[in-house]
Amino acid sequence: xxxxxxxxVGAIIWTAVLWFVLQIAHGITDTRRDMDDVAGNNPTDIExxxxxxxxxxxxxxxxxxxxxxxxxxxxxxxxxxxxxxxxAKQFLSADGQLVYNDLFINILNxxxxxxxxxxxxxxxxxxxxxxxxxxxxxxxxxxSFVYYMDKHDRIQSARIIYxxxxxERERKEKEMEIVVNELLGKVQHxxxxxxxxxxLYDTIIQRTTYDLxxxxxxxxxxxxxxxxxxxxGYARTLQYLMHQLDMVSIYVTGxxxxxxxxxxxxxxxxxKMDDEYYHVDATWGDPMFQMKHAHKDYIGYAYxxxxxxxxxxxxxxxMDYPLPPAEGILNNYYVxxxxxxxxTSAGGFLLQALIHGSGVGQRVYSxxxxxxxxxxxxxxxxxxxxxxxxxxxxxxxxxxYADVQAIYPSPEAKIIDFIxxxxxxxx
Numbered sequence: 001x002x003x004x005x006x007x008x009v010g011a012i013i014w015t016a017v018l019w020f021v022l023q024i025a026h027g028i029t030d031t032r033r034d035m036d037d038v039a040g041n042n043p044t045d046i047e048x049x050x051x052x053x054x055x056x057x058x059x060x061x062x063x064x065x066x067x068x069x070x071x072x073x074x075x076x077x078x079x080x081x082x083x084x085x086x087x088a089k090q091f092l093s094a095d096g097q098l099v100y101n102d103l104f105i106n107i108l109n110x111x112x113x114x115x116x117x118x119x120x121x122x123x124x125x126x127x128x129x130x131x132x133x134x135x136x137x138x139x140x141x142x143x144s145f146v147y148y149m150d151k152h153d154r155i156q157s158a159r160i161i162y163x164x165x166x167x168e169r170e171r172k173e174k175e176m177e178i179v180v181n182e183l184l185g186k187v188q189h190x191x192x193x194x195x196x197x198x199x200l201y202d203t204i205i206q207r208t209t210y211d212l213x214x215x216x217x218x219x220x221x222x223x224x225x226x227x228x229x230x231x232x233g234y235a236r237t238l239q240y241l242m243h244q245l246d247m248v249s250i251y252v253t254g255x256x257x258x259x260x261x262x263x264x265x266x267x268x269x270x271x272k273m274d275d276e277y278y279h280v281d282a283t284w285g286d287p288m289f290q291m292k293h294a295h296k297d298y299i300g301y302a303y304x305x306x307x308x309x310x311x312x313x314x315x316x317x318x319m320d321y322p323l324p325p326a327e328g329i330l331n332n333y334y335v336x337x338x339x340x341x342x343x344t345s346a347g348g349f350l351l352q353a354l355i356h357g358s359g360v361g362q363r364v365y366s367x368x369x370x371x372x373x374x375x376x377x378x379x380x381x382x383x384x385x386x387x388x389x390x391x392x393x394x395x396x397x398x399x400x401y402a403d404v405q406a407i408y409p410s411p412e413a414k415i416i417d418f419i420x421x422x423x424x425x426x427x
Contacts, residue, residue, distance in 0.1 A: 085243050087250050088131035091321035095120050099128035103158070107132075107139055110166040114148065114159045122147075125155045127320055134251045137236035137243070140219035141169045163216075172221055179224045184244055193247065193273035194331045197280065198304070200241045204234055204282050205299050210289040231283040235267040238282050248272035252279070254318040263316065268303070276328030278305040281315070297363045302413040305332035313412050334368035334415070343372025346380060347389065354393035358401065358422075366417045373414045381407050381416070390420070399424065 089100050098118035106115050117125070125147055133139065143163040147155045164172065183203055187196060207227055211217065214228035222229035223237040235251055242249035250270040255263035268281035281303035283289050303311075308326040317323060334340055341349045346367065353365060369376055380386050387403050394400035401420045408417040 084246075085248070086135045087248075088134045088321055092128055092131055093120075093124065096124050096128045096131075099125055100132050103129060103132055103145075103160075104136070107142060107160055110141075110162065110169060111160065112162070114157050116157050117147075117155065119154050119156050121154060122149070125158070130320065134253075137220050137240040137251065140216070140221045141172070172225070176221060176224045180241070180244065183241065187245065194305075194336055196245055196247065197242065197271055197273055197331075198333070200238055201280060201282050201285065201304060202299055204237055204241075205286045208234065208237075208286065210283065210286050231267045234282040234286070235269050238269050238271075238280065242269075242271065250323065252317060252319065252323065255316040256284075257314050257316065266315065268315070270323055270326060273305070273328065273331040276331065277324045277326040278328045278331055279308065279311045279315070279326050280304055280306075298417075298419060299364075300408075300417065301333035301366060302410050302415045305336070307332075310413070334366075339367045340370050341367050341376070342370050343375040343379075346372075346376045347385070350380070350386070351389050351393055354390060354401065355396050358393065358397035358399050361399075361422075363421065364417065364419050366415060369414045369416065373411070373416075376416065377409055381409075381418075386418070 086100075089097055092100060095118045099120055102115065102117040120128070129145060133142075141162050141164050142160055144161040145158055146161065147158040149155050162169070183200075187199060191199070204223060208223050209228045210230065211228040212230055214222050214226060214230065214233075216222040216226060216233075217228070217230045218232045218236075220233065220237045220240050222233040229237075239249040239251050248271065251267065252270050253265070253267050256266040257263050266283070268279060268283065270277055271280050272278075284303045285300040287298045287300065303314075305328070306326065307328070308323075311326065329335055346369070349367065350365070356362075357365065380389075381404075386407075390401050390403060400423050402423045402425075403420075405419045405421050408419075410416070
């Protein structure tokens with residue numbers, strides 16, 4: 001009788017084991033998602049590449065990668081050092097923040113094996129990943145991820161797919177370190193927040209060519225080493241360099257509005273200067289992006305230090321979490337540099353600016369019209385009054401200007417830029 005009972009118990013156990021294995025085999029799926037959009041300009045547009053049933057062996061916990069305790073502790077310390085810059089993380093749920101931490105540690109370790117994460121749904125996992133990519137511009141070496149779901153569509157483990165090997169990553173990090181040390185070595189201790197941000201903004205624009213075909217154009221390597229990038233590279237590099245200076249810079253994604261009413265995915269920064277927030281768009285300061293004259297001295301400042309209200313005329317924020325309102329005024333470029341004019345002051349302002357500018361070799365001029373923009377455009381630039389002002393200025397300077405080379409009005413921002421050459425430089 002005892003033997004009969006043992007047979008029955010054994011049959012029940014084997015039936016239970018078989019049922020459990022079948023449930024795992026049918027209930028766990030492997031979803032791979034390319035992160036070019038998740039980490040870039042459109043975090044909600046994710047392509048599902050595959051939905052394959054996992055081999056049973058991969059569902060067994062012992063098959064998951066084991067982290068070296070010592071290495072994990074080092075990376076946790078590195079992660080903690082970045083905590084002050086983890087703006088997006090605070091808007092995740094408690095479980096989402098655990099996923100964020102799991103991803104961060106494994107990415108810093110360049111772990112290529114599967115690893116356990118806090119159990120969450122698909123949307124919550126993607127939100128955690130996107131938040132990490134927005135917070136950590138130093139992660140330039142990740143291409144995509146794979147997550148493993150159970151039959152309830154809950155994610156229990158994941159695997160990172162990298163765009164470089166660990167050795168290639170380390171080589172690229174060393175290349176960037178040389179450039180970063182050189183650039184930040186020029187930052188002066190006496191500078192305030194405005195001077196630091198403007199220096200980084202100018203440096204990124206002067207060093208970088210806007211190029212949709214540039215390799216690695218979604219990350220900081222494309223700007224720091226490749227020197228060719230797109231908006232994501234510009235914005236992430238400004239964020240990264242500001243983080244190195246312990247300054248607040250939030251990576252912002254959304255859309256840029258075209259004059260025809262259409263829009264295009266875009267990325268820029270929300271930065272803190274003197275305890276106030278401002279929007280800064282380095283891409284739109286690059287003359288190559290704006291398709292303006294590629295004059296070596298030209299940098300656009302229409303979108304340096306903008307308020308949320310002013311930005312809304314040309315940009316639409318599209319984020320999964322709220323941003324602090326940008327209400328600062330004093331560190332707007334045109335306010336800080338005293339370049340505000342109206343229809344009554346524009347003529348005198350330009351004359352004095354030309355006289356002073358000749359002495360310091362200035363070729364590019366800019367002003368923001370607080371009133372009378374259309375009148376200034378018509379009276380000073382379209383009717384040729386600007387050339388009369390140049391001739392008046394030339395009577396008082398040792399190095400005279402030639403006539404205006406190019407004029408770049410920005411009606412949305414009420415800003416007028418123009419470029420001059422000196423007579424001794426013209427053929």
